[in-house]
Amino acid sequence: MSAVMxxxxxxxxxxxxxxxxxxxxxxxxxxxxHGNIAVFRNxxxxxxxLLDKCPHKxxxxxxxxxxxxxxACPLHxxxxxxxxxxxxxxxHGCTRSFAVKLVDGAVFIxxx
Amino acid sequence: MKKLxxxxxxxxxxxxxxxxxxxxxxxDLYDITVFGAEPHANYNRILLxxxxxxxxTLKDIMLNDVDWYATNGITLHLNKKIAKIDRVARxxxxxxxxxxxxxxxxxxxxxxxxxxxxxxxxxxxxxxYRDIQDTNAMIDSAARFKNAVVIGGGLxxxxxxxxxxxxxxxxxxxxxxxWLMERQxxxxxAGMLQKTLEAKGLAFKLKTQTAEIVxxxxxxxxxxxxxxxxxxxxxxxxxxxxxxxxxxxxTDLAEAAGLYCNRGIxxxxxxxxxxxxxxxxxxxxxxRGLAYGLVAPLFDMAKVCANHLGNxxxxxxxxxxxxxxxxxxxxxxxxxxxxxxxxxxxxILFNDAIGGVYKKLLVKDNKLIGCVLYGDxxxxxxxxxxxxxxxxxxxxxxxxxxxxxxLGNAGHQGxxxxxxxxxxxxxxxxxxxxxxxxxxxxxxxxxxTLDDVRKQTKASSSCGSCxxxxxxILSSTVGGAYQxxxxxxxxxxxxxxxxxxxxxxxxxxxxxxxxxxIMAFMEWITPNGCASCRxxxxxxxxxxxxHEYTDDKQSRFINERAHANIQKDGTFSVIPRMWGGSxxxxxxxxxxxxxDKYKIPTVKVTxxxxxxxxxxxxxxxxxxxxxxxxxxxxxxxxxxRTVKTCVGSEWCRFGVQDSTQMGxxxxxxxxxxxxxxxxxxxxxxxxxxxxxxxxKDVGVIGVxxxxxxxxxGNGGIKTEVAQFLCKLKTSAEVLEYAGAxxxxxxxxxxxxxxxxxxxxxxxxxxxxxxxxxxxxNRAALYARLxxxxxxxxxPWQERAAGTDAREFELLEA
Ligand code: SRM
Ligand SMILES: Cc1cc2nc3c(=O)[nH]c(=O)nc-3n(C[C@H](O)[C@H](O)[C@H](O)COP(=O)(O)OP(=O)(O)OC[C@H]3O[C@@H](n4cnc5c(N)ncnc54)[C@H](O)[C@@H]3O)c2cc1C
Ligand code: SF4
Ligand code: FES
Numbered sequence: 069m070s071a072v073m074x075x076x077x078x079x080x081x082x083x084x085x086x087x088x089x090x091x092x093x094x095x096x097x098x099x100x101x102h103g104n105i106a107v108f109r110n111x112x113x114x115x116x117x118l119l120d121k122c123p124h125k126x127x128x129x130x131x132x133x134x135x136x137x138x139x140a141c142p143l144h145x146x147x148x149x150x151x152x153x154x155x156x157x158x159x160h161g162c163t164r165s166f167a168v169k170l171v172d173g174a175v176f177i178x179x180x
Numbered sequence: 181m182k183k184l185x186x187x188x189x190x191x192x193x194x195x196x197x198x199x200x201x202x203x204x205x206x207x208d209l210y211d212i213t214v215f216g217a218e219p220h221a222n223y224n225r226i227l228l229x230x231x232x233x234x235x236x237t238l239k240d241i242m243l244n245d246v247d248w249y250a251t252n253g254i255t256l257h258l259n260k261k262i263a264k265i266d267r268v269a270r271x272x273x274x275x276x277x278x279x280x281x282x283x284x285x286x287x288x289x290x291x292x293x294x295x296x297x298x299x300x301x302x303x304x305x306x307x308x309y310r311d312i313q314d315t316n317a318m319i320d321s322a323a324r325f326k327n328a329v330v331i332g333g334g335l336x337x338x339x340x341x342x343x344x345x346x347x348x349x350x351x352x353x354x355x356x357x358x359w360l361m362e363r364q365x366x367x368x369x370a371g372m373l374q375k376t377l378e379a380k381g382l383a384f385k386l387k388t389q390t391a392e393i394v395x396x397x398x399x400x401x402x403x404x405x406x407x408x409x410x411x412x413x414x415x416x417x418x419x420x421x422x423x424x425x426x427x428x429x430x431t432d433l434a435e436a437a438g439l440y441c442n443r444g445i446x447x448x449x450x451x452x453x454x455x456x457x458x459x460x461x462x463x464x465x466x467x468r469g470l471a472y473g474l475v476a477p478l479f480d481m482a483k484v485c486a487n488h489l490g491n492x493x494x495x496x497x498x499x500x501x502x503x504x505x506x507x508x509x510x511x512x513x514x515x516x517x518x519x520x521x522x523x524x525x526x527x528i529l530f531n532d533a534i535g536g537v538y539k540k541l542l543v544k545d546n547k548l549i550g551c552v553l554y555g556d557x558x559x560x561x562x563x564x565x566x567x568x569x570x571x572x573x574x575x576x577x578x579x580x581x582x583x584x585x586x587l588g589n590a591g592h593q594g595x596x597x598x599x600x601x602x603x604x605x606x607x608x609x610x611x612x613x614x615x616x617x618x619x620x621x622x623x624x625x626x627x628x629t630l631d632d633v634r635k636q637t638k639a640s641s642s643c644g645s646c647x648x649x650x651x652x653i654l655s656s657t658v659g660g661a662y663q664x665x666x667x668x669x670x671x672x673x674x675x676x677x678x679x680x681x682x683x684x685x686x687x688x689x690x691x692x693x694x695x696x697x698i699m700a701f702m703e704w705i706t707p708n709g710c711a712s713c714r715x716x717x718x719x720x721x722x723x724x725x726x727h728e729y730t731d732d733k734q735s736r737f738i739n740e741r742a743h744a745n746i747q748k749d750g751t752f753s754v755i756p757r758m759w760g761g762s763x764x765x766x767x768x769x770x771x772x773x774x775x776d777k778y779k780i781p782t783v784k785v786t787x788x789x790x791x792x793x794x795x796x797x798x799x800x801x802x803x804x805x806x807x808x809x810x811x812x813x814x815x816x817x818x819x820x821r822t823v824k825t826c827v828g829s830e831w832c833r834f835g836v837q838d839s840t841q842m843g844x845x846x847x848x849x850x851x852x853x854x855x856x857x858x859x860x861x862x863x864x865x866x867x868x869x870x871x872x873x874x875x876k877d878v879g880v881i882g883v884x885x886x887x888x889x890x891x892x893g894n895g896g897i898k899t900e901v902a903q904f905l906c907k908l909k910t911s912a913e914v915l916e917y918a919g920a921x922x923x924x925x926x927x928x929x930x931x932x933x934x935x936x937x938x939x940x941x942x943x944x945x946x947x948x949x950x951x952x953x954x955x956x957n958r959a960a961l962y963a964r965l966x967x968x969x970x971x972x973x974x975p976w977q978e979r980a981a982g983t984d985a986r987e988f989e990l991l992e993a
Contacts, residue, residue, distance in 0.1 A: 082993045089986065093708060093734040096986070100993040107991075111708045128750040131738040133711040140711035142738040142746050144642075147711075158636045177993060 123161025191216025194462025195288025232343030300393030517550030761789030828865030837882025
């Protein structure tokens, strides 16, 4: 295997909206070059970002019911972890997650 | 904080299940130490029979391996029998001297098989059937010897005999009673069972008492068994004798420690012994005077015990009703309750000796009190559920015997016998799950409940029409260990211990008016519930506090949040209301324009007499609604959907009533009404019934003298014909009766029950009594419904005007 050094891609932080523009236990959809991204806010005002595509059959996770640190996909009810995009057992699969941070009530998403 | 110390004595099915339940709800409360007398980690004892029969291996039946204990930080002592409990010093002492202190002690020592005290019982080759060691001894004997005698023709004896036969031995089953499994079967069913087993090569000696076990004399010390001699002097040659004549709760340790025992370690409803620090679960206990010998009640006990150990303190164990299933491949047998009967009981019997199907149902005071099924057990759990729920059956009595599925269920080719299905046959049509996959999951993952199977395989998790088949596969794989949940006491979901009924009652009594308030007051286990309890709570609040409660949109399924139906590609469908299925040229023109303007790919006439625009982008929805300028059809909601009508007396040459107008009036009266599930009506102008009123939640049929009202029909997954409620004269009466019935349903049904399920539970007589016989109550119900819908606005109009705009807006990055 050749050892190619990957240039460390700098994360660009993009401001999305204010946290109170996302409903508690809900989500907003962000259009991006990577496709639609679902940005969730849970009961403790933590924010998460996942590709808006369920690992099962591509359902829009942004439209699901949010509880704890999970979202139930609206199409067939798979539960997906908000931290990492991984399906909760017994289902298998993982959807891409994105870095997010909160600065003074504003939500930033890390894209590269 | 220093953790408390919990010690479990008995590493069997009940004890470890209690630990599993405890770890689920209070993972960090205890330092746990487990002592097991057997050298194995926790295995599924009931699957020893398939192991003996050669259908599974020991590896297949492990429930929790050693790693599981390590992962959960549990100290495990295998092969260590506890010899003494020192209750003063609060520690247990093993036979080899190992000690462990405790703050809480859990005894789950199971039971000991009973040995007949006959001469020769100590000979080599005379064993009982309880654990891996016994099973291995039998497998080993089968390889080396020819003749086996099994003493005891009960469940365990027959499973042992079947296994030994399959391993090539000549097997004779000796039974004291007149027929096999006399505690679970009546004479006829037992006779059929015996015939089937004889065809498999087993020999039987009934009404036979064992007098002595004869052995070779090995120079003074006892040698190996050679024969079994009976009271009448007859003898059968035997190289192996298996005693399966009953079990005794294993109370030695508890008794020696001074804990009160009476046919088991005596426990209260919270599974505590007379020493409140000491809990006990499983076959070793006596609860309200009963000791159990099947797994299902032990699991219930484990749950309650864990709840108390975890300091939640809300569960109570109140005893169990049991059912039995023999795990012999190819034998379909189910029994529950009292099946012997007496002069006060009525018997419903089906007996097809040639076809090998026998069913007996015993009824007392219009309630099912027992059943025996042989050859076709698909309805076993249905009967069992009615039996435990003490459901009044007099309305369904005439088709009770033909079972739950006699009208047919959609989606699995009319199959109703799991036993005769091939492994490749599809059981669940929604999720494409075949029988082999289900059996494999049950065995390999140690599943015991319908919920587990649903979670792991998805079978029956969607439309549910194959539930009966899945239950049947479960019970033939795990035997009596499968017990359908008792509907009355079933919690709403895993987030709570409370039932739907309890929640509805408490929120009214305590005037709880928000979801967080209910969750706090009723001690929800999870921080904000789940996708199953939140929508239910939201509906219950909406129904209880009509104008006060603000709908919690985040607790609504997406369809109800966006007021449109989500499609597989994430777009939405829009179905505007067309009152009674009627429309006009201007509405049609607007629809056509909207389709063009928003480039809507599909337009379809629905099965509910209206028009569906499919493939609308979410962000376009408010615009579509504005331009359509038609009310929401609520085709996406648990609410009033369509009122189908036929043309009726205005045009039709047979019509005797104006069904179209009646339908429009009903729809205008009831729309905007949220309900536990969707609600559909139909009105036909004469008994030819072109609007199909016979399969609707409320069906209205015009006759010369007025209207006939039918309720609780269903045209979906399982077609159910609506039942006659009453006959009325005027349209105003139709509105009042229909509205009152639907309000009753709104107030009393569980979330996601259609009217058919609700009425099946309470009975049509109850509904008649509340709606038809009691005019004041009817008026009050109808008034409450009118009040509830009076303030509701058309959700589309509101959103077209800007409400909830954010829901439909996209953000950009
Ligand atoms: C559009 C329509 C099919 C069509 O193209 O004709 C339809 C489409 C769906 N039906 Fe239906 N049903 C439609 C008429 C029916 C009918 C016929 C009727 O209403 O006369 C029935 C049988 C009658 C009944 O309900 O008893 C029917 C029985 C079901 C069932 C089974 C209900 C049951 O209790 O057994 C479901 C599943 C459910 O609701 O849980 C269902 C579920 C669905 C869902 C909502 C599936 C879903 O959850 O996404 C479909 C939505 C597709 C969409 O986005 O538009 N649909 N569905 C019909 C809409 C009628 C309308 O104008 O509102
Ligand atoms: C072959 C067979 C088939 C069965 N089939 C079915 C069926 O189809 N359906 C059904 O519902 N039930 C069935 N059962 C019954 C079911 O297995 C029992 O009801 C269940 O296992 C009881 O669980 P328990 O935890 O109370 O006891 P056990 O599972 O017996 O566990 C008790 C454990 O405690 C250990 N122990 C005892 N004393 C001590 C001590 N002093 N120190 C340390 N450890 C100790 C024992 O060694 C044992 O491992 C079957 C049983 C057998 C044997
Ligand atoms: S419209 Fe109804 S029958 Fe057709 S696929 Fe959807 S749910 Fe099934
Ligand atoms: S697409 Fe998400 S569960 Fe099927």
